[in-house]
Amino acid sequence: MSLQNLRGRVAFVFDEINFDVDQIVGVKNIKITDIEELAQAAMQSYDPGFRDKVKLGDVIVGNHNFGYGHPHYPPMRAMRHLGIAGVVAESFAPGYWRGEISMGFPQASCPGILGLVERWDEIEVDWQANEVRNLTKGASLPMEPLSFADHEMLDAGGLLPYLKRSQNVA
Amino acid sequence: MGYTIAEKILARVSDKDHVRAGDEVMAKPDYVIAYDFPGYTDVYFKQMKEDFGIERVAEPERYAIFIDHMVPATSPKEEELHIGTRTWCAENNVPLYERRGIGHQVAAEIGYAVPGAFVVHFDGHISQLGTFGTLAMGIRRNLLEAFVRERISIRVPQTVRVNLHGTLQKGVMARDVFHHLVRTLGPASCRFQVLEIGGPGMDQISTEGLQTITGLAMFTGAITAIVNPDAARLAYALPRARKKIEPVYSDPDAVYSAVHDVDLDNLEPLVVIPPTPANTRNLSEFIGLELNAGYLGSCASGRLDDLRVAAEVLKGRQVKPGFQLNVVPTSQEIMAAASREGYIATIVEAGAFVSSPSCDYCFGRIATMTEKQRAVSTGTLNVRGRMGSPDSEIYLCNAATVAASAIEGAIADPRKYL
Numbered sequence: 293m294s295l296q297n298l299r300g301r302v303a304f305v306f307d308e309i310n311f312d313v314d315q316i317v318g319v320k321n322i323k324i325t326d327i328e329e330l331a332q333a334a335m336q337s338y339d340p341g342f343r344d345k346v347k348l349g350d351v352i353v354g355n356h357n358f359g360y361g362h363p364h365y366p367p368m369r370a371m372r373h374l375g376i377a378g379v380v381a382e383s384f385a386p387g388y389w390r391g392e393i394s395m396g397f398p399q400a401s402c403p404g405i406l407g408l409v410e411r412w413d414e415i416e417v418d419w420q421a422n423e424v425r426n427l428t429k430g431a432s433l434p435m436e437p438l439s440f441a442d443h444e445m446l447d448a449g450g451l452l453p454y455l456k457r458s459q460n461v462a
Numbered sequence: 463m464g465y466t467i468a469e470k471i472l473a474r475v476s477d478k479d480h481v482r483a484g485d486e487v488m489a490k491p492d493y494v495i496a497y498d499f500p501g502y503t504d505v506y507f508k509q510m511k512e513d514f515g516i517e518r519v520a521e522p523e524r525y526a527i528f529i530d531h532m533v534p535a536t537s538p539k540e541e542e543l544h545i546g547t548r549t550w551c552a553e554n555n556v557p558l559y560e561r562r563g564i565g566h567q568v569a570a571e572i573g574y575a576v577p578g579a580f581v582v583h584f585d586g587h588i589s590q591l592g593t594f595g596t597l598a599m600g601i602r603r604n605l606l607e608a609f610v611r612e613r614i615s616i617r618v619p620q621t622v623r624v625n626l627h628g629t630l631q632k633g634v635m636a637r638d639v640f641h642h643l644v645r646t647l648g649p650a651s652c653r654f655q656v657l658e659i660g661g662p663g664m665d666q667i668s669t670e671g672l673q674t675i676t677g678l679a680m681f682t683g684a685i686t687a688i689v690n691p692d693a694a695r696l697a698y699a700l701p702r703a704r705k706k707i708e709p710v711y712s713d714p715d716a717v718y719s720a721v722h723d724v725d726l727d728n729l730e731p732l733v734v735i736p737p738t739p740a741n742t743r744n745l746s747e748f749i750g751l752e753l754n755a756g757y758l759g760s761c762a763s764g765r766l767d768d769l770r771v772a773a774e775v776l777k778g779r780q781v782k783p784g785f786q787l788n789v790v791p792t793s794q795e796i797m798a799a800a801s802r803e804g805y806i807a808t809i810v811e812a813g814a815f816v817s818s819p820s821c822d823y824c825f826g827r828i829a830t831m832t833e834k835q836r837a838v839s840t841g842t843l844n845v846r847g848r849m850g851s852p853d854s855e856i857y858l859c860n861a862a863t864v865a866a867s868a869i870e871g872a873i874a875d876p877r878k879y880l
Contacts, residue, residue, distance in 0.1 A: 310649055310740050312845060319847035357650035357683065361738055361845050384732050386685050387586060387602060394603045440486050441615035449602055455610055456513060 295447045296399055298378045298417035299427075302409050304338065304349035306335050310360035313388060316367035324366065327437055333442075334370040343365070345377050351415065353405055354381030359388020380405050380417060380424055393442050397448030402425060402435040464713025466621040470655045471597040471710060476797075483620040483717070487633040488613040492579040492705060495588060496605060497528040497565045497821075498547035502584055506609045509549045514610045522555040522838055523610075523704075526574060528565030529558065531821045536828075563793025564820035566590050566677060566761040571795050573702035577691050577709035582608050587761050587842060589684070590677030593711055594699040595667060595691035597656075599666045600680070619685055620719040621656040622647075626663030628727035631875035635771070635860040636671025636841065637763060639724075640678045641732045645742035647722055653683035653717060658712065661691055663726050669698055669832035670765040677762050678842065711754075731876065733838075734858035737846045745863060751873040753857075755837040756864045757849070759790030760824045763840030766796055766803070775807035775865035775879040781813035781873035787864075788829050789814045814868070826850040838867045 314322055321333040335342035352371065358381035368376075378398035382405055392399055400417045402408075402424045409415055413428040417435070425432040438446070448454035465473070465480060473480050476487035496503050510516040519525055527547060535541040544560075551558035562568045566587050569575060577595035581588060586600030601607075607614045624643065643657075657679045659672070667675070672689055679687035690711045691699065731745040758764060758772055769791060781787045789809050791797035797819060800806050810816055822828045824841040831837060831850035837857070839849065844856035859867075862876035869879070 310738060314845070319845070319852035322847065359652065360649055360683075360740065361850070362843050381649065383653060385650070385683060387600070387680060389654075390604060391602045439617045441617070451606060451796060452509065452513060456605060 293329055295419045295443060297419060298351055298400070300351050300377055300414070302344045302353050302413050302415060303376060303451065304335070304342065305353045305406070305409070305411050306358070307355050307406065309355045310357045310426045311354055312361035313327065313359050313363050317370055320400055322366055327369060330343050330366050332372040334367065334374060339389050346376065348375040349377045350375055351378050351380055351417070352376055353409060354379060355406060356382040357385050358383070359385040360458040363388040363391060365391060368395070368397055369413035370433045372397060379418065380415070382406060394450070396446060396453070397447065398446055400435050402433055404433045417438050463715050464715040466658065466716045466718070467595065467690055467712045468621055468655070468658070468712055469598055469618060471578055471580050472616070472618050474578070481618045485616050485618045487616060487618060488765050489580060489616050490575065490613045491582045491608055492524065492707070493574050493581045494524055494605070494608040495526045495528070495565065495569060495574060495583045497530050497585070498543055499531055500543055502603070503527065504543060504546055504590055506606055507546065507569070509606060510609055516610060517610070519556060519614070520553050521594055523557070525554070525556040526569065527551050527556055527558050528568065530563065530565045530819070532827065533561060533820045533822065544722070561794070563795065564821055565759045567673070567765070567792045570673070570699070571702070571793060572596065573704040575699050576705050576707050577696060577699050578707040579705065582614065586680040587677045589679045589686040590673045590761065592676040592679070592686055592688035593672040594695050595689060597686060597688055599686045603853070617680040619656050621658050621716070622652045622684070623658045623660065623718040623721045625661030625721065625723045626659065626726055627661055627723060628663055628725045630666045630726050630729065633731055633862055633863060633875070633880050634729050635767070636667050636674040637860040638729055638732045639667065639726065640675045641734055641742045641858070642729055644681050644726065644740060645732070647682060649681060650683045651741035652679070655684055657684040657687040658689070659683055659687060661723070668723040668767055669695055670767045670808060673765065673768060674762050674805060688730065698842070724797060731863055733863070733873065734844055736844045736855045736857065739858070741841060745859060745873070745875060748857065748873045749875055752836070753785065753838055753867055753872055754835040755786040755788070755829065755831060756868045757788050757790070757829065757837060757839040757841055758825050758861050758864045759788070759792065760841045761792060761821070763861050764790055764792035764796070766799055768807070768840065769796070769800045769805045770803070771862045771880070772865040773808040775862055776812035776814070777808050779812055779869050782867045785868055785871045786829065787814040787868040788817065788823055790817045790823050791819055793819050838864050838873060840864055
């Protein structure tokens with residue numbers, strides 16, 4: 293039970309409600325499997341210079357029902373390759389949530405997050421205190437606690453290591 | 463306080479007397495269902511052996527595999543995937559259903575929709591088994607847990623109750639009821655919850671119509687949908703049931719996170735415009751919009767009700783020259799019944815292309831659209847690129863609207879043909 297806090301800058305804010313994450317790489321690129329090629333395509337329609345600005349450990353922020361539609365895995369594979377460490381959103385669509393947690397990619401549901409942070413603020417997601425803190429502005433908000441299984445899965449690094457680890461326990 | 467049908471089912475499969483929304487339990491699914499698809503089943507089969515040392519599943523009758531995508535195969539690679547699936551099923555003694563139709567429909571036909579059962583799949587459209595009082599969830603890649611363990615971890619969901627009231631007008635179908643729910647309740651209204659449908663208006667919705675509504679539940683944010691099965695649903699499900707389970711029902715004083723009353727009286731045919739299933743509009747706003755193609759089929763539609771109304775619209779009429787109308791019955795059982803009723807002959811004589819059941823039209827693997835093309839569809843989804851080019855467009859609507867639009871080569875109101 294030692295899931296590490298996320299600490300990084302808000303590299304981008306997707307303010308669209310029901311955001312379809314496939315738009316991050318563009319649907320025409322969704323079948324690309326080469327990670328470098330995917331990373332090249334990522335964020336081109338939002339901020340073409342994104343790749344040069346983002347740092348390892350940065351996070352992205354989303355609006356309500358983030359991940360609605362028919363989410364595929366490549367967009368967030370690309371974002372992780374660029375250094376993104378997790379997503380904080382007002383709320384998430386369940387299919388997207390489950391898919392990314394199973395990849396070991398941290399997601400934090402924090403009602404009010406859009407009012408708490410602006411792009412490039414430094415934030416911390418504290419899994420113990422269940423709190424998101426804006427370190428730049430010195431404000432914070434509670435977030436919704438992870439379920440036990442989701443917490444364990446993130447801590448293990450995804451579905452496969454989670455199942456392997458708990459198999460050993462059993 | 464009482465319990466919802468979902469809570470009762472999850473209590474039974476967790477070996478507990480009662481569970482409440484919010485509890486985390488270890489549940490043993492009655493059935494684990496999947497269709498073969500690259501990145502899912504082929505990966506599971508490999509991981510079971512290599513990562514977990516599982517050579518054979520312990521209770522093969524709890525598993526069911528369908529081959530309904532990439533049917534028929536169009537490349538050696540696709541056929542190789544199917545061969546791998548057939549081999550695994552034979553080695554494991556797991557039932558395999560191939561070329562019988564779209565699995566979510568066939569699963570009901572062959573008795574996996576046991577009232578009171580808990581079923582998991584990776585694909586969320588399995589929720590349509592909820593028509594029969596089965597709690598069926600799509601859990602994406604986490605389905606691996608159900609392949610390597612007897613039990614899966616699950617948080618008992620809250621339930622949103624929707625009570626239907628009133629009477630459906632001519633030309634308005636179950637699909638419109640579902641799209642109306644997304645429109646009025648919102649695409650996040652049931653997030654992480656169960657959508658439970660009931661009320662006096664249920665007598666307006668056929669069993670097939672309920673399969674349509676429950677099968678699309680994910681677009682309200684729900685993780686599944688369920689119905690307290692009445693005599694008609696039980697009469698379908700119980701004689702086919704592969705397992706004896708006592709059906710359960712929500713208590714009158716069950717705790718719901720929200721209760722909504724939805725009036726069917728004034729509902730009109732609807733259309734869901736691209737590029738998201740949240741974009742519900744009145745069909746009347748889009749009459750005359752030019753089209754290239756129409757698709758009537760999928761696990762959401764393509765059943766007898768849909769084929770019947772399409773035949774009624776198309777009888778003695780012709781599909782507009784140049785318009786591509788693809789009609790794909792959801793299962794072999796449905797296709798045979800539609801043939802006996804004469805619907806298929808009427809639809810073919812009108813100029814439609816009728817195919818045997820397959821999932822492949824719904825995701826653009828065949829009948830693929832190119833940029834700037836536009837279709838009306840009873841498929842599940844209208845996101846960019848779903849049926850081909852990301853620059854083609856999909857307008858979701860009911861089966862009668864697809865048929866009427868095929869006659870005019872443009873979005874048309876079906877009511878004038880009925």
